[in-house]
Amino acid sequence: MKKIFNNKIAIVMLIALSLIACDKEFLEETNPNEISTDSFWKSVDDLTLGINAVYNTFKDGSIMLTGDETVRADLAYPGYGRPNTTNEYYLKTFNDASTSVNNKWQALYKGIFRANQVIEACDRLMGTLGSTQKEKSALEILAQAKFFRGLFYFYLHNSFNQGAVPIFNFVPATESDFYQPISTAETVRDFYIADLEFAKENLPATWELSNDKGRVTSGAATAVLGKSYLYAKDYVTAKEYFKSVINDFDYSLTPNIGSNFTTADELNSESILEINYSLNYKAEINPYAAEQTSSLLNFTFSSAQTGGYRSVYPACWLIMEYKNEKLDYSDERNLITEEDGTVRLRDYSLRTSYSIALVDDRDLEYYGATTAQKSIFNGKETAYWRKYTNWDITDNEKNISQSTPRSGVNVRVIRLSDVLLMYAECLIEGGNNDGGVDEALLAINKVRHRSAVQLLGLNLTGDYPANDHDNISYTAQSLMHHLMYIERPLELSAEGMAIRVMDLRRWGITKQRYQELSLKRYNVKDYDFVDLNGKNQTRWGSVLIETDEADSHPDLNEFEQSAENYNEAEHGYWPIPNSEVVANPNLYNNK
Numbered sequence: 024m025k026k027i028f029n030n031k032i033a034i035v036m037l038i039a040l041s042l043i044a045c046d047k048e049f050l051e052e053t054n055p056n057e058i059s060t061d062s063f064w065k066s067v068d069d070l071t072l073g074i075n076a077v078y079n080t081f082k083d084g085s086i087m088l089t090g091d092e093t094v095r096a097d098l099a100y101p102g103y104g105r106p107n108t109t110n111e112y113y114l115k116t117f118n119d120a121s122t123s124v125n126n127k128w129q130a131l132y133k134g135i136f137r138a139n140q141v142i143e144a145c146d147r148l149m150g151t152l153g154s155t156q157k158e159k160s161a162l163e164i165l166a167q168a169k170f171f172r173g174l175f176y177f178y179l180h181n182s183f184n185q186g187a188v189p190i191f192n193f194v195p196a197t198e199s200d201f202y203q204p205i206s207t208a209e210t211v212r213d214f215y216i217a218d219l220e221f222a223k224e225n226l227p228a229t230w231e232l233s234n235d236k237g238r239v240t241s242g243a244a245t246a247v248l249g250k251s252y253l254y255a256k257d258y259v260t261a262k263e264y265f266k267s268v269i270n271d272f273d274y275s276l277t278p279n280i281g282s283n284f285t286t287a288d289e290l291n292s293e294s295i296l297e298i299n300y301s302l303n304y305k306a307e308i309n310p311y312a313a314e315q316t317s318s319l320l321n322f323t324f325s326s327a328q329t330g331g332y333r334s335v336y337p338a339c340w341l342i343m344e345y346k347n348e349k350l351d352y353s354d355e356r357n358l359i360t361e362e363d364g365t366v367r368l369r370d371y372s373l374r375t376s377y378s379i380a381l382v383d384d385r386d387l388e389y390y391g392a393t394t395a396q397k398s399i400f401n402g403k404e405t406a407y408w409r410k411y412t413n414w415d416i417t418d419n420e421k422n423i424s425q426s427t428p429r430s431g432v433n434v435r436v437i438r439l440s441d442v443l444l445m446y447a448e449c450l451i452e453g454g455n456n457d458g459g460v461d462e463a464l465l466a467i468n469k470v471r472h473r474s475a476v477q478l479l480g481l482n483l484t485g486d487y488p489a490n491d492h493d494n495i496s497y498t499a500q501s502l503m504h505h506l507m508y509i510e511r512p513l514e515l516s517a518e519g520m521a522i523r524v525m526d527l528r529r530w531g532i533t534k535q536r537y538q539e540l541s542l543k544r545y546n547v548k549d550y551d552f553v554d555l556n557g558k559n560q561t562r563w564g565s566v567l568i569e570t571d572e573a574d575s576h577p578d579l580n581e582f583e584q585s586a587e588n589y590n591e592a593e594h595g596y597w598p599i600p601n602s603e604v605v606a607n608p609n610l611y612n613n614k
Contacts, residue, residue: 064140064144064147064148065148066148066152067148067152067157067160067161067164069144070141070144070145070148070160070161070164071160071164073137073140073141073144073164073168074141074164074167074168076137076141077134077137077138077141077167077168077171078171078238078299079314080130080133080134080137080171081134081171081298082298082299082300082313082316082318083130083133083134083313083314084313084318084319084320085123085126085127085129085130085313086127086130086131086134086175086178086520087298087434087436087519087520088123088126088127088521089320089323089411089434089517090320090323090324090334090335091112091123092112092520092521092523092524093335093516093517093523094110094112094113094335095112095113095521095524096521096523096524096527097338097340097341097512097523097527097536097537097540097582098337098338098341098512098516098517098523099113099335099336099337099338099341099517100113100335100336100337100338100339100581101113101334101335102332102333102334102335102336103327103333103403103404105403105404105578105579106403106577106578106579106580113584113585114584114585114588115584115585115588115589115590115594116588117594117597118598119598119599119600119601119604120600120601121600124597124598124600125600125601125602127182127597128179128183128597128599128600128602128603129600129602130313131175131178131179132175132191134171134172134175135172135175135176135191136191136194136195138168138169138171138172138175139168139172139191139192139193139194140194141164141165141167141168142165142168142169142172143193143194145161145162145164145165145168146165148161149161149162149165162225163225163226163227165225166221166222166224166225166226167222167226167238167239169218169219169221169222170218170219170222170226170239170243170244171239172215172218173215173216173217173218173219173221173222173244173247174215174219174247176188176190176211176214176215176218177215177219177247177250177251178520179211180208180211180212180215181254181521181525182521182596182597183596183597183598183599184205184596184597184598184599185208185595185596186208186211186212186596187205187206187207187208187211188205188206188211188599189203189204189205189206189607189610190203190206190210190211190214191203192214201607202606202607202608202609202610203607203609204609204610204611204612205599205610205611212251212255215251216248216251219244219247219248219251220244220248222239222241222244223241223244223245223248224241225241226239226240226241226243226244227240227241228240228241228242228271228272228273229273236290237290237297237299239296240272240295241272242268242271242272242274242295243295243296243437245264245267245268245271245272246264246265246268246295246296246437246442247296247437248264249261249264249265249268249442249445250437250445252264253265253445253448253449253529254525254529256453256529258448258449258452258453259449261445261449262446262449262450265442265443265445265446265449266446268295268439268442269439269442269443269446273292274292274293274295274439274442275292275293275439276292276293276439276440276443276469276470276473277291277292277293277473278473279373279377279473280373280374280377280378280440280473280474281373281376281377281415283435283438284377284378284409284410284411284432284435285412285413285414285415285416285432286413286415286416286431286432286433287415287416289433290433292439293435293438293439293440294435294437294438294439295436295437295438295439295442296435296436296437297433297434297435297436298433298434298436299433300316300317300318300430300431300432300433300434301316301317301431302316302317302423302424302429302430302431303316303317304316304317304424304429315429317424317429317430317431318411318429318430318431318432318434319428319429319430320411320412320430320432320434321411321412321413321420321423321430321432322334322420322428322430323335323411324336324407324408324410324411324412324517325407325408325412325414325420326380326397326398326399326404326407327398327399328397328398328399329389329390329397329398329407329412329414329418329419329420330419330420330421330422331407331412331420333404333407335408335517336404336406336407336408337379337406337407337408337516338540338581338582339405339543339545339567339569339579339581340540340543340581341512341513341516342379342381342405342406342567343545343567343569344508344509344512344513345371345372345374345375345378345379345381345406345513346371346375346381346567348371348372348374348375348476348513349372349476349477349493350368350369350372350475350476350477350491351472351475351476351477351478351490351491352368352491353489353490353491354475354490354491356369356373356475357369357372357373357475359385359386369386370383370384370385370386371384371386372474372475372476373474373475373476374474374476374513374514375513376409377409378408378409378410378513378516379406379407379408379409380394380398380406380407380408380409380414381394381405381406381566382394382395382398382400382405382550382552382562382565382566383395383550383565383566388414388415389409389414390414390417390418390419391417391418392418392555393552395550395552395560395562395565396552396554396555397418399562400550400562400564400565401562401563401564401565402547402563402564402565402576402578402579403578403579405547405564405565405566405567406567408517410516410517410518411430411432411434411517412430412432413430413432435518435519436518436519436520437519438515438518440470440473440514440515441514441515441518441519441522443466443467443469443470444466444467444470444506444510444511444514444515446463446466447462447463447464447466447467447502447506448463448503448506450462450463450466451463451499451502451503452499453503453530454499454500454502454503454504455499455500456499457498457499459499460497460498460499460502463499463502464479464480464484464485464497464502465485465486467479467502467505467506467510468480468485468486468487469486470510470514471510472486472487472490477491477492477493478490478491478492478493479492479493479495479497479502479505480492480493480494480495480496480497481494481495481496482494507526507530507532511523511526528591528595528596533589533591533594533595534586534589534590534591537582537585537586537589538586540581540582540586541580541581541582541583541585541586543569543581544569544570544571544572544574544575544579544580545567545568545569545570545575545576545579545580546567546568546570546574546575546576546579547564547565547566547567547568547576547579548564548566548568549561549562549563549564549565549566550562550565550566567579
């Protein structure tokens, strides 16, 4: 026990001194070696170093856990070797000893400890700094620290143990301080909402200095608060927060959805909360360490032929929904002019093309060539993700960095399109308020129009009366069905912090969803193309089709074990990890 205690004290002391390094100047400070804590927390500069350490925690991949959370939902199949997989998150066989469960918990509490150090230091120094500007800077740092503590508890509350987790609102100083009992889910929620409200009131809407671009804002706090109330089914309150994000801040949808998935347009007008990565490399630590400045998601999501590990690729149902997305024929962005001057429609929607790579998509280059020329595809892998990859700037992921595998693509955690769709859900109150349908359609169609897909609702209505509509008279229930099964998964697939996992759970449809998907059947057909040498070739079994049982390929069946194994009590949330259960004798002693 003494050894555990000493290690924890050492970690807490070092946490205050570790700094972020990223592609913004405020994220490129050099880590001071072996600074004495007696000489630290004396000035605004020290507070700045401390809050940078909190940002550093935010880029730890175990917090988002993007690959595993995507596989844990209904969005993906876990890598090559289909149909054989032992992936516990896909199969729903994970438990409190699972690696990702432990890593996510530890990363979130590391961030909380770092934030608490900054908060305590701000509370101690504020009022003694000697100038109005320094006091203002300290208040902004305090607001950032409270934002992150609130955010990390929002993640814990919605990820672990039905929301009941230990609360730390102080920096542990003794061994017993580390052994905090779990608090009720309601207490945890009240705690993080107070932090986020403080951040909302004291953070700027935008940062004045360009070097501060990427810091958290009042708009980000408002969006997270809206999510919190939505997850609690308080549609009225959530709606007001989302309305504020939409109307009171300077956010706007990017003209091209693809701007949100690569390095080309990071921290753009649509981004509300974003994790900054860069190709800058910290040679003194392991290339795979959480403290690195770059991401490895490009290797998780890209194909083998483009340098990736294809550890996660889209589920068959999701591929088919992307393939079947209807174009707005009145929108000129859907017209492609061939070399001979002939004009044709796009093969797939812009949203589809920028989200996933399909073998027969001729309209968007993929690592400097066509998709068919760059990846093999086959009867078991008929699509790969574009999200998180560098398909637009290299011919192979391994060429991004010659020495170590890494990527500089930022992770967009909350986008305006997500807020617009959640706002629409609030307007129809989860499918129970027909009176909100018309306004909800306006919000949804803003997202759809950006990608030039067919709009929802009656012809000649809404903000875009001249554009193609599906001419359907929606009810709250039918529109909610569309949000759950079409709009949110297609717009936000594999994004944010477990967005799809939380959506399915809060709608109460997770097991039902796996059962429905386990009954779908698929097959493949071939695709002919011209290779890079000008020769006619065929990608055998590369085009996915949906079919019936008699004509299906059994290797493409999905979610059968998930449907059988999923138990809401065991798999709806991550369990408290065994590392915490073993180390904390007071965990369940909350009276």
